[in-house]
Amino acid sequence: MQQNAPQSGNRRAAVENLTSNPSARVLVIGGGINGLAVFRDLALQGVDVALVERGDYCSGASAASSHMIHGGIRYLENGEFRLVKESVTERNGLLKIAPHYVKPLETTVPIFSTFSGIVSAPLRFLTHKSGKPQERGALLIKVGLVLYDSFSRDGGSVPRHRFFGRKKALAALPQLNSDLKYTATYFDASVHDPERLALDVLRDGLDAGPHARAANYVEAVGFDDGGVRLHDRETGEEFAFAADVVINASGPWTDLTNSALGQSSALMGGTKGSHIVLDNADLLAATGGREIFFEHEDGRIVLIYPLKGKVMVGTTDIDADPAEPAICTEDEVDYFFDLVKHVFPTVQVDRADIVYRFSGIRPLPGHGDLEPGFVSRDYRIVPTPLGSGTMLSLVGGKWTTFRALAEHLSTEALELLGLPRTVPTVGLPIGGGAGYPSTDAALQVWLTDNSREVGMARALQLLERYGTRATGIIEELAEAGDTRLRNAPDYSAQEIVRIVRTENVVHLLDLLQRRTSIAFTGGASSALLDELAGILSDALGWSAERAADEVATTAHILSTVHGVQLEQPAMGAAGRNRE
Secondary structure (H helix, E strand, O other), X not given: OOOOOOOOOOOOHHHHHHHOOOEEEEEEEOXXXXXXXXXXXXXXXXXXXXXXXXXXXXXXXXXXXXXXXXXOHHHHHHOOHHXXXXXXXXXXXXXXXOOOOEEEEEEEEEEXXXXXXXXXXXXXXXXXXXXXXXXXXXXXXXXXHHHHHHHHOHHHOOOOOEEEEHHHHHHHOOOOOOOOOEEEEEEEEEEOOHHHHHXXXXXXXXXXXXXXXXXXXXXXXXXEOOEEXXXXXXXXXXXXXXXXXXXXXOHHHHHHHHHHOOOOOOOEOOEEEEEEEEOOHHHHHHOOOOEEEEEOOOOOEEEEEEEOOEEEEEOOOEXXXXXXXXXXXXHHHHHHHHHHHHXXXXXXXXXXXXXXXXXXXXXXXXXXXXXXXXXXXXXXXXXEEEOOEXXXXXXXXXXXXXXXXXXXXXXXXXXXXXXXXXXOOOOOOOHHHOOOOOOHHHHHHHHXXXXXXXOHHHHHHHHHHHHHHHHHHHHHHHHHOOOEOXXXXXXXXXXHHHHHHHOOOOOHHHHHHHHOOOOOOOOOOHHHHHHHXXXXXXXHOOOHHHHHHHHHHHHHHHHHHHOOOOOXXXXXXXXXXXX
16 A cells, blocks of 8 residues: 555645745755754754655654663764764753653663673774674673763763662562673663654744745655756645755665765665564563663663553664665564563563554664674765755764754755854754743642643643643633543544644644654554544545545554554544544
8 A cells, every 4th residue: 555645635735835935045855853953953043944855754764763862872882972972962951952852761771790891892892893792791881881971961960870789789670680790770861752852843943934844745856957856745746946955864765865866875874773662561560660771692782661651672773775664573573572581581571562563774874894783873964066056965863963963964054055053052942842840840830820721630641742832732722622532532632633733744644653652552443543534534624535545554554564453444434433
């Protein structure tokens, strides 16, 4: 089935904004977190900037993250000190400017030896070749954490790491493997709703003024004298769009985008990372609310991460072809179960516990025969001529550094345009992080002010879901009503309608995977697909045929790509199930 088959109907407003004025000073290609952050940064400077994304926003590599905002302690072994310093600085910054989505994350490392790896670690550092996999022992981890503390303290707001012996470690986390000798605990940060954070970044850019425009499901397919050829994947329409600077931020697909624009390149060499999400109460309890971050027997750094009442387990690091779909395989699932057994040997997990699985390709640089774990996670910007202008291709980049990366990339674009930087983004709140209550007292004030119409519990739920942008949602629900969905009562029909109206929803899958966390947490069902398709039909003017196709396509993708087997075939006729 084809998710993006051309659809009949009127041109979307987002596309109309591009075709009615088919030029900008800067065109950003790619709506992952880095492209969106560059778009936001340039829009805040008052630049006439446009962005296009071939799929939905934050649906590619950015949708397959480990939900971490971290300094990358393991990058120290690669000698990437600049990246670690920038990463921990940005992590600390995001805790302040995006507190609605970025939270402190207590992380514990189980350690099974004292001196292991002392000989092999210098060899890995110097040659970036691991040789025979060998576990890092307590001494090496201690050295790494001391260095990490020196980078990440932020004036003392981030606690120092702690080491415990076996007795204290097992007292705190009694289901850990009793063969361990130590645990080390330190703090990084989590991002529980990365897609929603990305949407906040986009909204900031769009709100910066009429000079900022963006459209999803629009693909860059060529280049000629008229500029970049853009293809609306919903209608099949093509049109030219001119720009002085084109920024290729299409992640692992950078070379493919360059090729489409007639610019041959071999910049990328991404690796696949997969995850599974488990609904297993014993495993959730065993984590004690902490991320368990450790080295598996093959030398791969992996994680067991409590998230939204479920447990996410990941990740792999396998060379991948971006031209092929990235899907979590059964071999990878077996690997994840092995690592759970290694750390929590008494906890039983099986495939019946999996509610969601996902996979993506990291936007890493080409690396020849260098082992995937040693490929640089840093980023660089490659300028090339494009027509009478310039193209800037982004190589690399990760969630944690998106603000700093955007600042670097937009500054290069501003220099090419001869424009000054007028608005700093350091310390500038993102979306619903503005005015977010940072103390219990402030939270109570906010809830008191915003709970009169919807109640205290619902106000808190909306604050956690949208940050302080919840205020506008609450005001709207107070007038429109707040009728809970039959098959997903954490959401209301009116809330979904608002999301569809204000967040560029084009397909049913956009709603399930990226505007909400329903699919991620195992909440998708045949009945819910039909219920939501009914709401979208009313909001977007879908025909019965279109609604049926959306339901069927969504069920197919959830099954084949994400391992979600619905309890019965979706009916595909939303109207029949609406009261």
